[in-house]
Amino acid sequence: MSQPSFSYQNRPAIIQNLKNEYFDLIIIGGGITGAGIALDACTRGLKVALVEKKDFASGTSSKSTKLIHGGLRYLKQFEFNLVREVGKERSILHDLATHLVRPEKMLLPLIKDGNYGKIITSVGLMVYDVLAGVEEEDQRKMLSVEETMKSEPLLDKGIIEGGGLYAEYQTDDFRLVTELIKTSVDYGSQILNYTTCTDLLAKGGKVCGVACHDDESGEDFKIYGDYVVNAAGPWVDQVRKLNKKVKETKLHLTKGIHIVVPFEKLPVKQSVYFDVSDGRMIFAIPKNDITYIGTTDTNYKGNPRDARTSKKDVKYLINAVNEAFPKIELQIEDILSSWAGVRPLIQDEGKSTSEISRKDEIFISDRGLISIAGGKLTGYRKMAKRTVDLVLEMKSSRSGITKKTKSKTKKVKFKGNNFKNTKAIASYKTKLLKENPNYLKEQIRYLVDLYGDQAATILSFADQLPGKNQNAKLLKAEVRFCVDREMVMHLTDFFVHRTGRLFFNIQSVKDHLNLVATDMKHWLDWDAAQMNEEIAIMTEEIKQATEFK
Numbered sequence: 052m053s054q055p056s057f058s059y060q061n062r063p064a065i066i067q068n069l070k071n072e073y074f075d076l077i078i079i080g081g082g083i084t085g086a087g088i089a090l091d092a093c094t095r096g097l098k099v100a101l102v103e104k105k106d107f108a109s110g111t112s113s114k115s116t117k118l119i120h121g122g123l124r125y126l127k128q129f130e131f132n133l134v135r136e137v138g139k140e141r142s143i144l145h146d147l148a149t150h151l152v153r154p155e156k157m158l159l160p161l162i163k164d165g166n167y168g169k170i171i172t173s174v175g176l177m178v179y180d181v182l183a184g185v186e187e188e189d190q191r192k193m194l195s196v197e198e199t200m201k202s203e204p205l206l207d208k209g210i211i212e213g214g215g216l217y218a219e220y221q222t223d224d225f226r227l228v229t230e231l232i233k234t235s236v237d238y239g240s241q242i243l244n245y246t247t248c249t250d251l252l253a254k255g256g257k258v259c260g261v262a263c264h265d266d267e268s269g270e271d272f273k274i275y276g277d278y279v280v281n282a283a284g285p286w287v288d289q290v291r292k293l294n295k296k297v298k299e300t301k302l303h304l305t306k307g308i309h310i311v312v313p314f315e316k317l318p319v320k321q322s323v324y325f326d327v328s329d330g331r332m333i334f335a336i337p338k339n340d341i342t343y344i345g346t347t348d349t350n351y352k353g354n355p356r357d358a359r360t361s362k363k364d365v366k367y368l369i370n371a372v373n374e375a376f377p378k379i380e381l382q383i384e385d386i387l388s389s390w391a392g393v394r395p396l397i398q399d400e401g402k403s404t405s406e407i408s409r410k411d412e413i414f415i416s417d418r419g420l421i422s423i424a425g426g427k428l429t430g431y432r433k434m435a436k437r438t439v440d441l442v443l444e445m446k447s448s449r450s451g452i453t454k455k456t457k458s459k460t461k462k463v464k465f466k467g468n469n470f471k472n473t474k475a476i477a478s479y480k481t482k483l484l485k486e487n488p489n490y491l492k493e494q495i496r497y498l499v500d501l502y503g504d505q506a507a508t509i510l511s512f513a514d515q516l517p518g519k520n521q522n523a524k525l526l527k528a529e530v531r532f533c534v535d536r537e538m539v540m541h542l543t544d545f546f547v548h549r550t551g552r553l554f555f556n557i558q559s560v561k562d563h564l565n566l567v568a569t570d571m572k573h574w575l576d577w578d579a580a581q582m583n584e585e586i587a588i589m590t591e592e593i594k595q596a597t598e599f600k
């Protein structure tokens with residue numbers, strides 16, 4: 052099977068492969084869970100197909116707090132195994148995607164009658180360091196009141212009793228998904244976005260494939276294979292119910308939102324994980340020119356796609372910030388952008404939203420549909436490993452031939468990451484800046500943080516363009532790269548799920564909407580009406596990120 056490049060032009064060839072080939076594994080859903088399973092399976096030699104209804108990472112996997120964390124909160128729920136597992140995972144993920152999983156310090160201020168007392172925190176963070184396998188230089192440090200205030204002078208000294216500094220990792224969830232998908236494509240997986248699984252196909256009472264609808268061409272087609280995995284995140288129940296006999300619901304959905312403010316409005320010196328007066332905890336995370344704050348945790352009913360940031364959500368976060376940082380006086384008008392996501396949690400009768408475990412679970416229907424839900428971004432690789440182990444076990448017992456292949460993903464670096472460590476990334480940025488003196492340090496940083504060593508390709512595309520406006524050239528080169536190599540089909544794909552600009556630099560979306568639309572019209576053969584429709588959809592996205600009802 053020849054491998055077409057991962058761009059719009061090659062969709063017909065990918066569809067041909069999906070229709071004509073017989074797969075070992077068909078995956079429904081292109082969030083972190085589905086993308087992780089695809090990579091695990093194809094690197095073990097399985098023939099993999101994956102369909103995603105909208106864009107990759109357009110579900111929950113672009114709406115998280117964007118932390119690859121060791122699960123400090125799980126300690127409070129005594130879920131030691133979970134702490135150990137996700138903690139170890141962090142350092143593996145840092146090796147696999149060094150430019151995308153970046154170590155950051157997190158400050159946990161201790162307040163009177165807060166969630167974490169001094170002794171509990173000291174012991175807890177120590178246990179956390181051990182369970183999570185934290186490197187010595189990153190291990191926790193307990194701080195006095197003075198040291199805590201020095202670390203974060205914006206805090207309310209009157210209520211601070213000390214603090215803890217510990218290790219967390221920050222990421223760009225949507226880029227993790229994109230690079231996982233691209234890496235899987237390199238290993239031969241056949242993957243398509245904007246393709247909905249509309250039905251499950253069965254033979255002899257067992258699922259043997261999926262019926263699909265390609266939104267772009269309007270074509271309906273079928274994919275056949277040995278096993279089907281439902282990795283549809285908050286839509287897992289909907290996909291399960293494609294089998295009409297399935298009535299019960301496995302998921303409990305909760306909504307979480309984040310708001311983005313200019314860094315100068317909340318200039319925290321490092322990320323802070325602080326108490327809210329209702330007993331919850333939230334994060335304030337600085338990232339270049341902005342600080343983002345989140346999250347909430349409220350029961351959610353309805354289509355996950357319709358989840359929005361409400362005025363009530365926003366007020367809750369603003370009040371929490373103003374209580375913890377009394378000099379700040381944050382207002383709703385300060386908000387630059389926001390996002391709302393839906394957690395696909397496993398039902399846990401009688402537990403409140405924040406008490407429900409974040410554990411993942413695999414369930415197999417009587418017709419053999421394998422569904423996986425729950426879990427975290429941080430644990431995606433282990434979830435993928437468990438799912439593929441199960442598929443291989445099922446394959447063995449069906450065929451009677453035992454052929455055990457171990458997961459290889461511990462060693463499969465993401466596309467764009469040829470870096471040994473964080474230092475190597477810094478050297479690469481310096482080298483690129485030297486070789487490209489026309490660009491600013493921030494422009495190089497932006498490219499390398501998002502695309503890793505693929506930044507060089509984008510810079511070479513920019514070099515081929517006429518004109519002197521370096522900013523416009525770089526943006527056009529980035530658009531070309533994403534269309535050509537990352538299956539970008541729509542303006543929202545570029546501005547939201549490849550670059551995160553809607554969240555972290557909404558002004559650049561507003562400033563360059565027409566320029567990007569004109570370029571994409573060229574690359575994707577849009578007519579004028581299509582281009583206007585794309586602009587209208589992106590304008591609506593901006594509205595939803597900035598207007599709250």
Ligand code: FAD
Pocket residue numbers: 079080081082083084085102103104105106107108109110111112113114115116117118119120246247248249282283284285286290305306307308346347392393394395424425426427428429430
């Ligand atoms: P999704 O990303 O939703 O992917 C499912 C995909 O399936 C979607 O793209 C959807 O379009 C597709 N789909 C649905 N139906 C069909 C169909 N019929 N055919 C084809 N495709 C279909 N985890 C962390 O580790 N760290 C964090 O900091 C963190 N913060 C979070 C904060 C919030 C507010 C939330 C909501 C979650 C957070 N999480 C975090 C959890 C993490 O984001 C989720 O566990 C993870 O993203 C779920 O990924 P998924 O692939 O299962 O679901």
